[in-house]
Amino acid sequence: MSVSIDIAGLRPERVAVVPSPLAELGMALHALSEPGHHPRLQGWATGVTAGLDPHLADRMCEADFLWRTTFSDIFLPYAGVPGGGTLPGATLAEELDLLDKLTDEQFVDAALEFITCSLAYDTQPSGVLSDASVRPRALEAAAYRGPQQVRFTQRLLDDPPGVRGWVRRFLEDCEEAFFADAWSRLCHQLAADARHKTELLRHRGLSEALAAVSPVVTLDEAAGRIVVDKLLEGRTSVQGGGLLLVPTSFGWPHLSVLHRPGWQPVLHYPVGSPDPASPPSVEQLTLRMTALSHPVRMRICRYLARSAYTTSELAQVQGMTAPEISRHLAVLKKAGLVTTRRRGRYVLHQLDVAVVARLGSDFLEGVLR
Template identity: 35%
Template sequence: MPVLLDLRGAKSSDVAVGTSPISELQACLHSLAEPDHHLESRPWLTGIGESMSPGLGHRLTRFAPLWARRRCRLLLPLSPPLDVDMATELDRVSRLPENDFVAAAAYAVQGGSFDPRGAVTRPGEFVAACEARSFSRGELARSLIDDPGDFRRVLVRTLEDSVDAFFAKEWERIHGRLRDEVEQTRSRLRGLPLAEVLSSVSPAARPVRDGRAVRFDKLQNLTVPLGGNPVFLVPTIHGRPHLIIRGEPGFPVVLHYPVAWRGQPPSIDEVRQRLTILSDPARLSLCRHMVNEAITTSDLARRTGMTRPQVSRHLAKLRSAGLLTSERSGRYVYHRMDVHHLMGIGVELLRVIVR
């Protein structure tokens, strides 16, 4: 089930690349709400959780549906330009027309298939749909419908308190890295076809239809037309591994894409290949011998009862998957499992599942 960006009628001049502090704050709040999706951020998340005041923690828990499974469109850039400060982005949230605010919040609060515009036209059905999902979503939905103004004021104040409590310091730390990514993407936008630029933001993307569309491997079945619409490319550090694509009518199209890790993150096909290679019983037997010590092909053959050619073929497979290191010492070549990459398979699998 892909997300397809339809590039017919779209021009590179329609695309803006820049930073968005409110988008990065939402990514941080998602990490706090879903820490199992962000194992590499666990120490930072633990520190934030331990230092947070109980009052702010309670409000973040109350509003968590806004940034848990789905990201709230309110907390992505609402209008140009990009590269503005947090106060400007929060002011845009505060000034959004009430019906637009309610619909944008409703999409994330319900988190299912209910049409968010129904929160305005059929509020009773919207609250019931949220209650069917969970008690907390139902309570949050009711507060949105009963008093949208108070809902908005408390939400904005919660975001401001989050900035003061932890985000301002973190934004200062990561802003330079995000700016570097922005400049790199702007450079690609000036020199490459639009389909290649959009595909470059994720290993889960590729141009299709002779460059007239870009396909993203996501758990959605969605087509987003870019022609005639402003498009924002916004990099994120705390949002990785998630790639967020939003194209609601009335708002700019947003691709909130993760800054790459050191090295290119694996594609789902690469992770599948590694799991397939490791699933072979003979290779698993070899791995058990090589995980604690470096060992030669001949010794592996003797210990496992395989022939040397059989061992060599299995070692070649493990090496092709990046799971084996080999080092010559005199006449012999010693093989050992790359434990760091072996342990990373679980994290890589999680990343491609939640991307």
Template identity: 55%
Template structure:
């Protein structure tokens, strides 16, 4: 599973690395809406949510679906500006049809099998938007209906909402984050200038790789999707509040956008989907689960594991090989014997509850 972006016609001059105040505000709103996604920002989320005026908190809840699960297209500017006001001005320049379609696209619209939705023109698209919004609850249904019946009013309402966010918390948070974001964008831009397209794009995240022909950018995600840069170029937006999310916008006819979390040396590299699947499958077997319990407590040889679990030596070796291939165990040679032990740091990344159960 992956999102594949055709970059066969992409030239280095068409790639833009730039922070976006609106995009970063969307990430902050997402953190406030889904703090469990961001345990490292829980203190910030708690302090910020506590300090919100009651009126602003209620209004944020109304528009929550724009940033709670994913990010609506209107929150990912293809041409980032220096200030939130400038990006809101650019948003105001979009026609009503484009604005409504991009606001409703992620949460309320189907995929692009019928082309880009036109909810203000097509009664079928409008009905589908209303039905999908209703599935997600009465508040989202009401907001979607307002967008469809009074797009100008909702656009003005959203602009005031974002401006109030800037006044209450965003300005301070953006001031603290923007230095790191601009530094990352400058570094990637210099990498693009000096070494070319492939090193710059793969430096965004270990989850991004080029195929052998360097014609397609493969983004490792638990979702399938495809898009193309064609002659539109590509915008890459760093975020300080977005980790672990890697957001892609590949709306047909629009300049693609990748929003990526900046990294720091103390953070582990993200795990690929294939490796995650291999590790979960390796741990799913009941015998290997029991072996892991022993290996979590200390080093064991194949013979010891075979005797403890009623297995033949070849059977134990096959189970050990599966765990080793998944990167879940380490080896230590003791003379002519080889001992195996569970890599607790690696297992902890899969889930603390699982590790706790092994150590009980």
């Protein structure tokens, strides 16, 4: 399984390595919402959370589905600007101006991907604002996630400019509250990494630069494509435009590939080395590795690492029946890898990231990649 980027016709000067303050803020919000994904940042996350203004903390909870799973493509708006050559801005304000350049259809489509967890990512945009038949399906999908998602989806569909303004004000307040200080410390590291990758591009070529990004990113020169080893299938193309490589410090272990149709491909890659993981007991390792030996359960883990899902939702995204999914979930639960909780009449399942981390950082990075 992999995500591939067709780079036929890609000119060397159209490959850029540039840090993005908006993308880094998106990953900072993700780390605050899912500290279990980022054990190295738990001290930072605890300190920021303790010092947040209560009103800002409430607003953060109001829309955390936009960054809790990983983060929405609205944090990479330059990729959606027509022409395929727009670069990230030097400041958060510049990138928020780029967010304003997205059409309402682009903004809503990108936001709904994470609000509902059901709209297809690698197909053409759904036209939710122009196609009256799509709107009820979006609201129905949001209802599976909870009343908070329903309210936000309704606002998004009724008043995209209003929600866009709300998002901008929220992100500006996050910058003032905690991100400006974090960015002042991180921007030099990210700029240095970008300079290093740019030098590799100039003097050794794209293959060497991609190898320095991650060993799971490879260049198939014969086929004219970049292949990223991930637990999902996806395909995109530079379509005569460019390719962006965006480094992140907050983002480890997530290696994200923006492959939304019509958007410029982006590799959002982590810098820095992971901490060594504590080994599990032999008994735990045997039980858990047996549970994870099936490819379907590996794919289920990828989804459950990012968000809680009902059995029906997993059946939909996996293209399987609910009883089949239930059998795989039973194996994962027996191994202690999955937790469940009830919300009304729904039972939600989620991967226990702390337990999975004890299997080793390689597996954890694999399911979160």
